[in-house]
Amino acid sequence: MDLTARIRRRQRSGNDSRLVLDHDAISPVAHLGEPTGRGSVLERLLDYVDPVFDGELPPNAYVWGPPGTGKSAVVTALFARLGRLHSPSRSVIHTSTRGGTGATPDLVYVDARHASSDFGLYRTVLDAVLDESVPEHGVGTDALRARLTEYLAPYERRVLIAVDHVGERGARPLSEIVAAFADDESLSWLVVGRPSPSTLPDSVRPPEHIEVPAYRDLALVDVLTARASEGMARQAVEHEQLRRLASWADGNAHDALCALFVAADEAVAEGSTRLRERDLRTGMNAVPRPSVSxxxxxxxxxxxxxxxxxxxxxxxxxxxxxxxxxxxxxxxxxxxxxxxxxxxxxxxxxxxxxxxxxxxxxxxxxxxxxxxxxxxxxxxxxxxxxxxxxxx
CATH class of the missing domain: 1.10.10.10 (Winged helix-like DNA-binding domain superfamily/Winged helix DNA-binding domain)
Incomplete structure (x- = not known):
C-alpha cells in the first residue's frame, strides 16, 4: 500500500468505530490495481509484453500456477494499466484502444468462463476494440470471425488477447482457444490456466511459459495485511492472526481472504471491533478444503x-x-x-x-x-x- 493510501485510511478510520470499512477490499473476488507480493511475476510478464512497446506482438504464451496464486490479479492489473497508458482518455478496465492506427497492439482481456463458445470469444474481442456495438443475437459465429479479420487485416492492426481460466471446469479447453485463433498473424494470445505446461499436448503448448507459484507464507501475510489495511479499521486484526491465516491457507490467497472475510463478519455480528480467536477459527472452518473459487x-x-x-x-x-x-x-x-x-x-x-x-x-x-x-x-x-x- 502506498503512502497516499495509508494517509486516506487514517483519515477515514479516525472517528469510525466499524470493523469493516470496505467489503470489496477484503473480498476474495476483487482484484487490487496493484497486486501485492507478485513483483517478480509482473517483471516476467513485462518482459513478455515488451514487443508491444515497439508496435509488435509477442509470441503466444501460457501463464500457469495452482489456485489462489494471483494469476488473474496480475494479468488483469497489467492489461488494465497498459490499456490506460496506450489510451489515456479511457479508464475502462480490461479493454484498450478502440479503432486505433495499428501502431500499438490492442490489449483485450477475456474470461473464458463467460466466453464459452467461439461466438462469445469473438464477440468479447470485437466489443473491446470497436466503437460500434456488437450484436448478441441475429448474427453468426462466422460473421463475427470475418468482422475481426476485417478489423485487423486491411489496417495492419494487431491484438494481444489474454484468455483467463482456460481449462477450468465450466470453461473452454486450451485446444479450442488455439483453434479459434489459428492461422492469424495479426493476433497473439496469452492463456491463463492451472496445469503445468508439461502436461499440455505438444500440438497446443505455446513457446512461452510463465509460472505463478503458490505464495510463500510471508508474501501471503503481506497480501492479507494490504487488504486488511484497505478494508478494516486500524488495529482490527493482529499481525500474528494474519500470519496464522497465511500458514493455514498453504499459499492460497483465495482461501485466506475467504477466512478473513468470514472472521470479520463474525466479529461485526457480535459487536466486536477487533478480530478474536474464535472469529478466526470460524473463518477457517467456513472454507471447504479444497474450495471452489x-x-x-x-x-x-x-x-x-x-x-x-x-x-x-x-x-x-x-x-x-x-x-x-x-x-x-x-x-x-x-x-x-x-x-x-x-x-x-x-x-x-x-x-x-x-x-x-x-x-x-x-x-x-x-x-x-x-x-x-x-x-x-x-x-x-x-x-x-x-x-x-x-x-x-
Missing part, C-alpha cells in the same frame, strides 16, 4: 446464482435429497422457477463440481439406492454476504 460461482448465470443463494439457507434436513432441496428452494418468494427447472439446475451445479452429491444415511426400512443431498464446495458465508451486498 468464488469467482467461478459468481461467473454462473443469474438463475443459478439465485438458486444457490436460496439453497444455502435451506436447513440440512430439507436438503436430504435433491428433490427435497428443489422443493425448499422453490418455496422462496424470490424464485420464479418450477420445481423441475430448479431440480435440473441443482444437478447441473453438482455435475460442475460447485456442489457435491453426498449419499444420505440409509434407514433400515429404505430400499434401493439411497438419496443424495447437496453439499456446497465453496465458502457459503462469503457468497451469501457478497451476493446480498451486490443485490441490495
Amino acid at each position: 468464488l469467482g467461478r460461482v459468481f461467473a454462473l448465470p443469474d438463475n443459478r446464482q439465485r438458486v444457490l443463494r436460496r439453497l444455502i439457507d435451506v436447513d440440512v434436513e430439507q436438503r436430504s435429497s435433491v428433490d427435497a432441496a428443489a422443493d425448499a428452494v422453490v418455496a422462496s418468494p424470490d424464485i420464479d422457477l418450477s420445481a423441475g427447472t430448479v431440480k435440473r439446475l441443482l444437478y447441473e451445479i453438482a455435475n460442475d463440481g460447485i456442489a457435491e452429491r453426498v449419499a444420505s444415511d440409509r434407514t433400515s426400512e429404505s430400499v434401493g439406492r439411497p438419496p443424495s443431498r447437496l453439499e456446497p464446495r465453496f465458502p457459503t458465508a462469503v457468497f451469501r454476504r457478497l451476493y446480498d451486498l451486490s443485490n441490495a
Whole structure:
C-alpha cells in the first residue's frame, strides 16, 4: 500500500468505530490495481509484453500456477494499466484502444468462463476494440470471425488477447482457444490456466511459459495485511492472526481472504471491533478444503446464482435429497422457477463440481439406492454476504 493510501485510511478510520470499512477490499473476488507480493511475476510478464512497446506482438504464451496464486490479479492489473497508458482518455478496465492506427497492439482481456463458445470469444474481442456495438443475437459465429479479420487485416492492426481460466471446469479447453485463433498473424494470445505446461499436448503448448507459484507464507501475510489495511479499521486484526491465516491457507490467497472475510463478519455480528480467536477459527472452518473459487460461482448465470443463494439457507434436513432441496428452494418468494427447472439446475451445479452429491444415511426400512443431498464446495458465508451486498 502506498503512502497516499495509508494517509486516506487514517483519515477515514479516525472517528469510525466499524470493523469493516470496505467489503470489496477484503473480498476474495476483487482484484487490487496493484497486486501485492507478485513483483517478480509482473517483471516476467513485462518482459513478455515488451514487443508491444515497439508496435509488435509477442509470441503466444501460457501463464500457469495452482489456485489462489494471483494469476488473474496480475494479468488483469497489467492489461488494465497498459490499456490506460496506450489510451489515456479511457479508464475502462480490461479493454484498450478502440479503432486505433495499428501502431500499438490492442490489449483485450477475456474470461473464458463467460466466453464459452467461439461466438462469445469473438464477440468479447470485437466489443473491446470497436466503437460500434456488437450484436448478441441475429448474427453468426462466422460473421463475427470475418468482422475481426476485417478489423485487423486491411489496417495492419494487431491484438494481444489474454484468455483467463482456460481449462477450468465450466470453461473452454486450451485446444479450442488455439483453434479459434489459428492461422492469424495479426493476433497473439496469452492463456491463463492451472496445469503445468508439461502436461499440455505438444500440438497446443505455446513457446512461452510463465509460472505463478503458490505464495510463500510471508508474501501471503503481506497480501492479507494490504487488504486488511484497505478494508478494516486500524488495529482490527493482529499481525500474528494474519500470519496464522497465511500458514493455514498453504499459499492460497483465495482461501485466506475467504477466512478473513468470514472472521470479520463474525466479529461485526457480535459487536466486536477487533478480530478474536474464535472469529478466526470460524473463518477457517467456513472454507471447504479444497474450495471452489468464488469467482467461478459468481461467473454462473443469474438463475443459478439465485438458486444457490436460496439453497444455502435451506436447513440440512430439507436438503436430504435433491428433490427435497428443489422443493425448499422453490418455496422462496424470490424464485420464479418450477420445481423441475430448479431440480435440473441443482444437478447441473453438482455435475460442475460447485456442489457435491453426498449419499444420505440409509434407514433400515429404505430400499434401493439411497438419496443424495447437496453439499456446497465453496465458502457459503462469503457468497451469501457478497451476493446480498451486490443485490441490495
